[in-house]
Amino acid sequence: MQFVEIDSDMAGQRIDNFLRNQLKALPKSMVYRIVRKGEVRVNKKRVKAEYKLQAGDLVRIPPVTIPQEEENPGLSTKLNKVAELEDCIIFEDEHMLILNKPSGTAVHGGSGLKFGAIEALRALRPQARFLELVHRIDRDTSGILLVAKKRSACATFKHSFARRQYRSITLLL
Template identity: 75%
Template sequence: MSEIRTKVQFVDIDDDMAGQRVDNFLRNFLKSIPKSMVYRILRKGEVRVNKKRVKAEYKLQAGDMVRIPPVTLEEKAEEVAPSTKLNKVAELENMVIYEDDHMLILNKPSGTAVHGGSGLKFGAIEALRALRPQARFLELVHRIDRDTSGILLVAKKRSALRHLQAQFREKTVKKFYFALVMGQWKSSCKVVNAPLLKNEVNSIVRVNPNGKLSETRFKIIEKFADATLVQASPITGRTHQIRVHTQYVGHPIAWDDRYGDRRFDAYTGKLGLDRLFLHAANIKFIHPATEEWMEINAPMEAKLERTLEGLRKQSS
């Protein structure tokens, strides 16, 4: 591990950077230093905005000039950007299904985490930054599980990030997933309202009256002899929500290693399935610049389509 001492930096705040707290700006700008150091240099007055001391909660305005003092950064091997020659990184370039000046939308493969951490050297966002070194700003708008495939929104401007995340908070974004579940889903089961509580030790989520209110809406897409393809639309955004709600009503998702049923996995495995059958297939939201509604569809990978085709043959 080596250290780098930076020089004094002066940053002009533009419209896209404006509106954020200065402490959050510094934590993003100085990614390699601990949070405690950010607050220390603010408290000691070493950070200046327009030549004046500011508090952590100061909100930056367009036209502000921020002075960032010299700091010592630690270079860690695990923080090196992933090589763009790695197959998993390179394939993400082909998974971009929409892009403009404000955002890009990825059809994330199953097995790829959205970001590094917990023993993972990199995730989708780190890979995209390696593929787009010229991009000044790339941030996740939301998250989906590592084993879930499908739509992932990435903001290319801070203003777009704020706009899109506000839509998620206000629950105006409409998200639709495809899930292959065990057994015959009842047509009368259109909504599951069941509070969810996450175990912070092992991250397992359970239905619990002391948990957070959680709602998922379901629609049958196709019935098979011993399985059902359903469309799931989460109204709330809890961890593992769709996976736990399907399990709760007795229809776990195929190849769910936490909430699934091994008998169902063995059954679908004979058709070539070896991954969680949960795919973020469709999203509707307001474009952060044009203010017009957008609808994006992400196709399922061939392995999922082949599994459905196999089920159709068995059911005919």
């Protein structure tokens, strides 16, 4: 049994998203199942997947068996991409990381891809508790990618983009 006390950086997110972040290798369906069955508790009480965590909440995470993936023949290719992305980081501080994403690299896995820039950055920065994309750019597009290193920074950046305090410019060559 694992217990996690929610701090201000983790507060405000839904319990299902929190668990998906904590139990990255666990399929989404299993995350919802352990919440629905009451195996996950917040402050010793059952919660629904929509519950928003608050600072000071104590989350009980049950021991779970994570399904083993078959041996991945493309692992060395993924490791090479991770190493290449290290050279693409152009700025980093305690709030953000700015990456010059090369063309041909997806920003995140999905639609048949299990690996993208955000997964590579998480592999490069395992000590970073929170790494989240602020925006996305197409797989075949090279360009600057802003990654938040704190939940509060992510919310601030996304809010600024929404209010058009920042803007993105696309140049076609």
